[in-house]
Amino acid sequence: MMSYEDPPQSKLFYMGINIDKRIRKNHPLRKIEELIDFDFIYNEVRDKYGYNGNESIPPPVILKLMLLLVLYNVRSERELMDTLSERLDWLWFLGFDLDTEIPNHSVLSKARRRWGEEAFRSFYERVVWQCVESGLVDGRKIFVDSSLIQADASNNSVVDRQSLKRYLSESYKELEKRLEEEREDEEGDNDDEGGGVNSRYISTTDPDAAIVRTSGKAKLRYETHRAVDSAYEVITAAEVTPGDVNEAHMMVGLIDSHQQNTETSVETVVADSKYGTISNYLSCFDRGIKAHVPDLKDVQSKSGLRGKIFSDYMFNYDSETDTYTCPRGKKLRRKSLHINRESVDYAALRSDCRVCELMPRCTKNKAGRTIKRHLRQEELDYMRALAGTAVSKNDIKTRQHLMERSFARAKRYGDDRARWRGLWRVRIQEYLIASIQNIQILLKYGTDPRIALAVKRVREEFNGKLKSLFKSSNQYLLGFFQLPKSGFERDLLVRTI
Numbered sequence: 400m401m402s403y404e405d406p407p408q409s410k411l412f413y414m415g416i417n418i419d420k421r422i423r424k425n426h427p428l429r430k431i432e433e434l435i436d437f438d439f440i441y442n443e444v445r446d447k448y449g450y451n452g453n454e455s456i457p458p459p460v461i462l463k464l465m466l467l468l469v470l471y472n473v474r475s476e477r478e479l480m481d482t483l484s485e486r487l488d489w490l491w492f493l494g495f496d497l498d499t500e501i502p503n504h505s506v507l508s509k510a511r512r513r514w515g516e517e518a519f520r521s522f523y524e525r526v527v528w529q530c531v532e533s534g535l536v537d538g539r540k541i542f543v544d545s546s547l548i549q550a551d552a553s554n555n556s557v558v559d560r561q562s563l564k565r566y567l568s569e570s571y572k573e574l575e576k577r578l579e580e581e582r583e584d585e586e587g588d589n590d591d592e593g594g595g596v597n598s599r600y601i602s603t604t605d606p607d608a609a610i611v612r613t614s615g616k617a618k619l620r621y622e623t624h625r626a627v628d629s630a631y632e633v634i635t636a637a638e639v640t641p642g643d644v645n646e647a648h649m650m651v652g653l654i655d656s657h658q659q660n661t662e663t664s665v666e667t668v669v670a671d672s673k674y675g676t677i678s679n680y681l682s683c684f685d686r687g688i689k690a691h692v693p694d695l696k697d698v699q700s701k702s703g704l705r706g707k708i709f710s711d712y713m714f715n716y717d718s719e720t721d722t723y724t725c726p727r728g729k730k731l732r733r734k735s736l737h738i739n740r741e742s743v744d745y746a747a748l749r750s751d752c753r754v755c756e757l758m759p760r761c762t763k764n765k766a767g768r769t770i771k772r773h774l775r776q777e778e779l780d781y782m783r784a785l786a787g788t789a790v791s792k793n794d795i796k797t798r799q800h801l802m803e804r805s806f807a808r809a810k811r812y813g814d815d816r817a818r819w820r821g822l823w824r825v826r827i828q829e830y831l832i833a834s835i836q837n838i839q840i841l842l843k844y845g846t847d848p849r850i851a852l853a854v855k856r857v858r859e860e861f862n863g864k865l866k867s868l869f870k871s872s873n874q875y876l877l878g879f880f881q882l883p884k885s886g887f888e889r890d891l892l893v894r895t896i
């Protein structure tokens with residue numbers, strides 16, 4: 400006999416409900432709760448609270464709410480709070496009961512302002528350290544790259560600082576007032592990263608964002624910079640800057656942060672040609688780090704107009720005579736020393752170049768060709784040669800997939816667009832996203848160092864076996880195609896195979 404569903408009736412009392420029993424054993428939040436210590440935040444933000452007045456929401460609950468917001472990529476804090484009472488797993492994770500009062504969404508923005516970015520940086524660094532303790536970080540080889548993220552501000556908010564019209568805009572007046580207050584707050588702090596970003600244009604809604612043109616479209620953007628460890632792709636250093644910052648300037652800082660966060664020493668850094676600057680090569684040389692980074696100058700010399708004239712590499716240096724020899728066999732002699740640039744200019748004779756048939760492909764300068772030689776040119780040449788080895792090229796190929804994977808995963812948690820306005824808030828977002836990505840690695844490979852080590856060994860063994868399998872199957876195929884024509888021999892070989 401068919402039964403009929405009773406009309407829904409709200410009960411006043413539910414006896415014997417245990418949320419813990421309703422959450423499956425392998426729920427990711429259950430694992431995160433077991434794995435991550437959220438209570439550290441009590442000590443971290445203790446001095447940010449007063450001793451009197453209303454009691455706040457416990458800091459670990461706020462941190463967990465922030466984590467949920469990013470982990471489930473919830474659009475807004477208001478939506479998170481609206482959804483909270485419908486999600487048993489979230490309630491359980493926060494230690495709430497069915498009838499616990501849901502906090503107002505504004506507690507999150509207030510906590511961010513009260514705690515600042517440092518609390519979130521500490522959380523991120525603790526997760527990195529947990530990965531280190533679990534044997535998931537090798538530390539010797541890191542991959543470095545950056546990615547642009549769209550700011551939470553419209554292009555319509557951009558004003559021209561040099562235009563008189565800006566004084567008519569109410570929002571610009573408001574912005575100037577705010578910037579002035581910030582400058583006063585930061586007095587003596589020597590932090591030059593806040594405030595406006597472009598010298599001429601500025602967004603009135605997010606003055607920290609920079610106008611960056613990519614694929615023909617100019618937008619307000621920030622830039623995330625990351626160092627990823629080679630072993631399990633743990634993000635060991637993360638930084639955010641306005642979108643117009645040259646990523647090459649961030650490499651040394653990322654190496655330092657990696658070493659500090661993991662207490663290891665970098666032996667090899669891998670990055671694309673944007674990082675292949677003189678300054679980066681020499682910094683790596685001084686630190687004894689191999690830079691598997693293509694030479695920026697070399698890449699530029701092959702592209703555009705520069706590709707049409709002879710590159711510096713076509714001129715041979717003779718240390719005995721301290722001269723260069725050009726493709727026409729003429730000498731370029733020392734002309735001037737530039738202390739600031741740390742380089743010496745070598746110049747060909749005007750009379751040699753004027754009559755040279757190669758001049759259109761050599762220089763546009765009517766006075767003749769000049770070559771710049773860095774005062775540490777031998778060290779630079781050594782680093783450039785290192786970047787051209789087979790091992791380095793292999794690493795550079797690996798970098799592309801590895802870093803794309805890291806940024807693509809970040810997008811799942813909303814890393815393509817800034818949730819909040821202001822550089823320090825976008826940094827908070829990046830620390831949360833990088834922490835979540837690292838937590839996912841911890842969940843996947845476990846926290847026990849023995850497990851991590853075992854996983855690594857199995858991987859290596861599997862890779863080894865795979866290689867030998869390929870080797871033998873190659874031999875097998877080779878044998879098959881070289882089968883003798885005679886019927887008897889052929890039959891014997893086929894049977895043996």
Ligand code: SF4
Nearest residue numbers: 725727752755761768
């Ligand atoms: S233009 Fe001058 S430097 Fe260049 S190849 Fe001719 S002689 Fe040499």
